[in-house]
Amino acid sequence: MPQPFLFNLIDKAVFDYNLIQNGDRILVGASGGKDSTALIEYFANRKKRPGSDFEFTALNVSTEFGGALPENIAALFAEWNVPLETVNVDVQGRLKPGRKMSCYWCSTQRRTELIDYALKNNFNKIALGHHMDDILETLLMNMLDKSELGTMPPRLKYKNYPLEIIRPLCYACEETIVLHAESEGYKCWTCTCNFQDNSARKDARRRLELLTDGDRKKKEHLFNSLKKIEPEYLP
Numbered sequence: 174m175p176q177p178f179l180f181n182l183i184d185k186a187v188f189d190y191n192l193i194q195n196g197d198r199i200l201v202g203a204s205g206g207k208d209s210t211a212l213i214e215y216f217a218n219r220k221k222r223p224g225s226d227f228e229f230t231a232l233n234v235s236t237e238f239g240g241a242l243p244e245n246i247a248a249l250f251a252e253w254n255v256p257l258e259t260v261n262v263d264v265q266g267r268l269k270p271g272r273k274m275s276c277y278w279c280s281t282q283r284r285t286e287l288i289d290y291a292l293k294n295n296f297n298k299i300a301l302g303h304h305m306d307d308i309l310e311t312l313l314m315n316m317l318d319k320s321e322l323g324t325m326p327p328r329l330k331y332k333n334y335p336l337e338i339i340r341p342l343c344y345a346c347e348e349t350i351v352l353h354a355e356s357e358g359y360k361c362w363t364c365t366c367n368f369q370d371n372s373a374r375k376d377a378r379r380r381l382e383l384l385t386d387g388d389r390k391k392k393e394h395l396f397n398s399l400k401k402i403e404p405e406y407l408p
Contacts, residue, residue: 176218179353182344183215190327192300192339193219195226199339200296202287203231203250203257205242207354207363208302210249212342214357216300217253229300230256232290234283236264245362260286276374291336304342304350309395310377317380318373324399343396346389 187193201216203209209231216229231250233242242259250257264279272278287299303325312324327343330336342350354360385391 177353177356179211179345179349180215180218182349183212183341186327186341186344190339190343192298192328192341193227197227197229197298198296199227199229199298199300200287200291200294201229201231201300202283202302203233203242204302205233205246205363206302207350207360208304208342208347210246210359210363211350211353211357212300212302213250213255214253215341217255220254230258230294230296232287233257233259234286235259235261236279236283238264238279243362246359249359249362258290260290262286288331288334288336292334297335298337298339300339300341302342303340304345304347305392305396306347306378306381308340308343309381309392310374312395312399313380313384314373314377317377344393346392348387348389 193199199216201209201213203213213231219225220227220229235241242257247257262282264282265274267282268274268278290296291299308325312322315321315323325340327340329338331338351360354363381392385395
């Protein structure tokens with residue numbers, strides 16, 4: 174039986190960017206949403222392949238905004254034989270006086286917990302569920318708001334830690350992940366953040382859809398353009 178289309182895309186990203194290597198110990202961020210759940214499903218399936226020589230653990234960083242991991246998702250992880258750990262974080266409680274709560278602050282705190290856990294438990298990579306749409310939205314946000322040409326790379330080695338960030342979903346657009354989650358029956362169980370002040374990301378998503386007409390191929394062209402830079406035709 175052929176594997177799902179989404180897994181083919183992840184396989185290609187893993188090969189192109191050498192994201193999984195023998196002996197890796199990978200910590201996977203498990204938010205409870207469709208993206209990280211699909212990524213963890215992939216890792217569980219990849220572990221069954223002959224010759225797979227890596228370990229992975231799912232870590233749920235629970236906050237007052239995202240809530241706990243849905244019970245049905247946790248049950249799926251158990252069914253897939255996925256090791257699951259949880260840490261609780263009071264994101265708002267960490268805000269300094271006078272500072273306003275934001276998606277960036279929450280993301281930073283959750284990333285900090287992932288890094289701390291990885292370092293303390295000898296993981297060498299952290300896998301995140303960012304997909305192609307996330308990467309392109311970040312590209313637009315950086316260009317329009319910061320005058321920077323940069324985004325979230327599929328593989329990033331930290332300068333200050335013996336860790337790498339990997340994004341195996343980089344070739345998958347959100348629609349592909351939604352269709353996969355629906356076909357596997359867990360789309361209705363996944364959760365999302367209930368924090369409402371994420372207008373910048375929503376605006377970038379709207380702009381991306383307008384720019385590409387929501388067409389997957391056009392999104393792929395945008396993504397691939399980041400790998401085909403012509404310096405002589407740039408300022």
